[in-house]
Amino acid sequence: MNFPAKTKRDFKVVGTRVARPDGVDKVTGRALYGADFSVPGMLVGRILRSPHAHARIRNIDASRAEALAGVKAVVTAADFGVPEDAALRDIQDNCMAREKALYHGHAVAAVAAKDAETAKAALKLIEVDYEVLPHVTDVDAAMAADAPVVQEGRADETVPEGSGPNVTMYTEFGHGDLEAGFAKADLVLERSFKTEATHQGYIEPHACLATLTGGRGELWCTTQGQYLVRELCAGILGMEASQLRVTASEIGGGFGGKTTVFIEPVALALSRKSGRPVKIVMTRSEIFCATGPTISSSMDVKIGITRDGRITAGEATLRYQGGAFPCETVSMGAQAAFAAYDLEAVRTYGWNALTNRPKEAAYRAPGAPVSIYAVESVVDELCQEFGLDPLEIRLRNAARDGTKASYGPTFDQIGLVATLEAAKAHPHYTAPLGENQGRGLSCGFWFNFGGNTCVSLNLNNDGTVGITEGNPDIGGSRASISMMAAEELGIPYDKVRTVITDTNSLGHNDVTDGSRVTFAVGLATIEAARAAIKVMCARVAKIWGIDEEAVVWEDGHAKPSGPNAGDFDPMSIEEIAAIASETGGPIAGHHEVNAEGAGVSFGVHLADVEVDPETGATKVVRYTVFQDAGKAVHPDYVEGQMQGGSVQGIGWALNEEYIYDEDGRLQNAGFLDYRIPVASDLPMIEPVILEIPNPGHPYGVRGVGETSIVPPLAALSNAVSRAAGIRLHELPMSPPKILKAMMSKG
C-alpha cells in the first residue's frame, strides 16, 4: 500500500484506548442531560398535538386554558411571524402548525403552567376546530396525480410538468450509455423495493429550558449543534444571534435526529409571553409522532451482468417521502446508490413526495442505506442466478483509486478493495453454516463531511492544556480531540481537557453530523496546537536570543536546532507556561476553517442468519464489520461506531417500522411496538478496522460514524435469501412476511 509520507508517522497517543473523560459521570448519573437543568421560577411547557393526519385548523380557542389558575401562557402559530425563507418557515411550521395540521402529532398549541398537572389540564381546555382532510402516508400513493394534496405549490424547478401534486423535487446522476451497457449483459434483472421509515431511537428525549426576557435569551438544550439551534431559533423568534445564547447539554444519542429544532422555539415563545423560564421535555410518544424519523421509500433497480461477472450497467429510480415538508434526502440516496462500483454506464433518478407524516430529520448516512440496500440486493440476486461468489463479484467491479464515481467525482485513495480483501481473508467468510442458516454480504458507503469549525487551545499556567470547541460530543469526540492535541504537542493525554462551549464563547461551528467531528475538529485542533507551538518556539527563541526558525518542538519541549543544536537545555511546556507572563503574556493557539477533504468511507459487512422455517423468525448468529477508518484515533470509539451502526441497520432490516392505521395515525409510538433490537437479539459484532489514510487530514482520519448503518439492510436480506430460499424486496423483513413468503413457496 502506498501511504503518503506526511501521514506515515509513529503515533504515541493516537491509536491508544485511553479512558473517556465523560465516562464516569455518565455511568454514575452525574452527567447533566437536556432534562436535568432547572432554575427558580421555572414553568412547565406542554404541547397540544393534532389527533388527525391531515386537517385544516379553522379556529383555536384557548380562552378556557388561559383562564385556568396556574397557566401563565398559551401560544399558537399566531404568536410567531411568518419567515420569508422557505426552509426556516418549514422548520417553524413543523414546530407549530399554521393553517393545517399536516400529520398525526403535529403541534397546534402549547401551554406554560406552574406545574405538569396544570399544564396537562390546560391542554384539555384548548378547543381546536378541525376540518379533517383526506390524507396520504404511502410514498407511491403520494406520487399519484389524484393524491390528497399535502401542501400546495411546493414543487421546485427540477420537477417535470405533469408530476403529481405532492412531488417536490427530481434529481438525476450518472454517466455513460445505459442502453449499450444493458445490451452487453448476459442477464438483466429489474426489481422493485419498498422500505419503511425508521427512527433514530436515541434514548434521551428532546428537552430544553428557555428564558427570553427583555429581548435576551438563554437556551439550554440537548442538540447536535448549538449554533444551528441559535440560528433557527433566532430566525423564528426574530432575534439577533448575539442576543440568544445556546448551551448544549450532554447528549444521550442523536444519530442525526437532533440536528434541527422541535420544542426550542416553542419554549422560547412561551417564555417571552410569560416572562418566566420554561422547560419542555418530550414524551417518547411525542418523539415518535413528531420528531424526525428517516425517509420511507419505493425503488426500482435494474442491473446487467455478464456471465463471468462484469456489471455492464446499473440504473435506479428512487422515490422517497420525508414527511409533510420538502425533503432532499433522495439526492444523497441517488448519489450513494452505486458508489461501490466502477461502472461504464450508470444512472440514478430521485423523486421526493410530500406525505402526511412527520418532517424527516437526518439519520446516520441519510438516504444511503435504502438505495444501497436495493442495489446490493440485485447484485446478490445476479450472483445467485449465475452461481457467482458475491465477494469476488464486488472485487471484480469495485470502485478504486481513479474510478469516476457514479455521482461525479473521481475517487482518490479509497479503501473499498482493501476492505473487500480483508473480508475475503477473514475466517468468517469461509466458516461452515448450520441448518437453516445463510450468509449475506453487502458493501456500504458514505461521503463524510468537513465543514465550518473553530477551535481554541489555551496553555494553562501549569503547562496543561484546555481546548474549547463547539461540537456536542456524541461519540467520544472529547477524548479524540484531546488525544490529537496531546499527540501534536507531545504531552500526555491526561494533560489536556476538552470542553464544548456555548454559542457566545466561540465562533460558528457546523452541527455534529456528516461524521465530521473527529475529522474537522481534529484537523482544527492539530492546527491550533501547531499555532501554539509556533508561539512557544518564538518565546523560547527570544529567551535564548536565537532565530525562531532555530527552535524546534519535540516531545513537549522546545529545543535548539541547526547551528544552535545543543547550545541550550530544552525547555518543557511547563517551564514555558510558568514564565509566559514575562515573555509576552498568555499563550494560545486557535484555528478557524471550512474543512474540505473529508475522505469517503467504505465498509463491507458479513452476516450469518438463521431463519426458523416454522415461524419466519430471523436470528443473527454471526456478524463482522470491515471498515476503513483512515486512522482510528481511539479504536474503542471507532469499533463502537461500527457496532452501533450495524445494530441500527439490523433493526431496520428486521423489525423497525412506522405503522400507520387507515386514518393515518401512528400505531406504534413507543419502544414496545417500535422494535429496536435488544442486546439479547444480537451476537457480539466483530469490528475489523482498516486504515487507509485520508490525504485530507494531517493524521489520515476519515469519519466513521455513518457508513456502518448502510450495509446491514442488504447483508441481512441477502443472508435471509440464502437461509430461507426466498427473497423479500421489502423492509422490514418481519417474521409474518418471511413466513408468508416461505409458505407460498411451499
Next chain:
Amino acid sequence: MQYLKPQSIEEAADILSRNAGKARILAGGTDLLVQLKSGMIEPEMIVDIKHLDGMHDITEEDGGYRVGAAVPGIKLGQHAGVKALWPGVVEACELIGSTQIQGRCTMVGNLCNGGPAADSVPAMVAADATVRIAGPNGARDCAVFDVPTGPGKISLEPGEFVTSVFLPARPARASDAYLRFIPRTEMDIAVASAGVSLELGEDGTITAARVTLGAVGPKVMLVENAARAIIGTTLDDDAAEALAAACRDAASPIDDKRGTVEFRTQVAGVLAKRAARIAMTRAGEK
C-alpha cells in the same frame, strides 16, 4: 389522587366496593404505573394491597402451592417446589417484562390486567389453576380461565380482588410448558402463545392434557380438541400435527401492529406443538 394502604383484606374490600370505578389496586404496579404515566387511566385512588397478610407468601397446600397476589416473578422463579411441579407456569411468569420488572410483576396482576397476550395466563389455565377472590361478601374461589372476559375486562364484581393463585397437585409423571412468539428475544408482548400441561401413563402415552392459546383471541383459549388429539398417543408426528391443526382451527386472532391473522394462526399451532414436546420431555424425565 389518593394513595391508600388498608390494613386488612376486609378493609381493602370495603374501600374498593365503596369506590367502584374510581380506585385501582396496586400490587406489583408494573401495569398500573405505565397506564398512569401514559395517561390511559386517571384513577382517584390507588389501593396498595402488597403488604397485606399472605400476599408475599408461597405455601404448600394439598400437594399444590398457593401463591400470594404480590409474589413477584423473581421469587416464583427461585422457588424450587413450584418450579419442579409447574415449570411451565414459572417459565411463563418469568417472561413478563425485563429483569427489573421481574422484581415487581405478579401473576395476579398479569391476569387481572385482562390483556389477551398476558404470558402467565395460558400457562395457569393449562395448569387448571384457581384464584381466591376477596370481596365484600367474603372469599370465593374461581378458575383462572373464568377471570378474563375480553380485552381489558375481567369477571370480578365491584369490591372484589384476587388474593392468591392456587396451583394444584399433580401425578408424578406430569409436566407443563409455555412458549410465546415475539420478534425479539425479550422486552416484547406475545404475538401468539401456547401452554400445554400433560400427564403420562405407565406406558408413556399421554393420559390427560390441557392445551391453551394466548394472543389469538379476545381472551385465553382452552383448546379441548387439541388435548384430545394427543391423549392416548406418545406425541408422534401425526399426533403433534393434529394438535397443531386443532390449535389453528381454534385460533381467532386479529390483524394488528403486532402480527397478522394468518401469521398468528399458523404460529399458534407451531408453538403448541413445540410446547407439547417440551412438556412431554419434562414429564418423561420424572
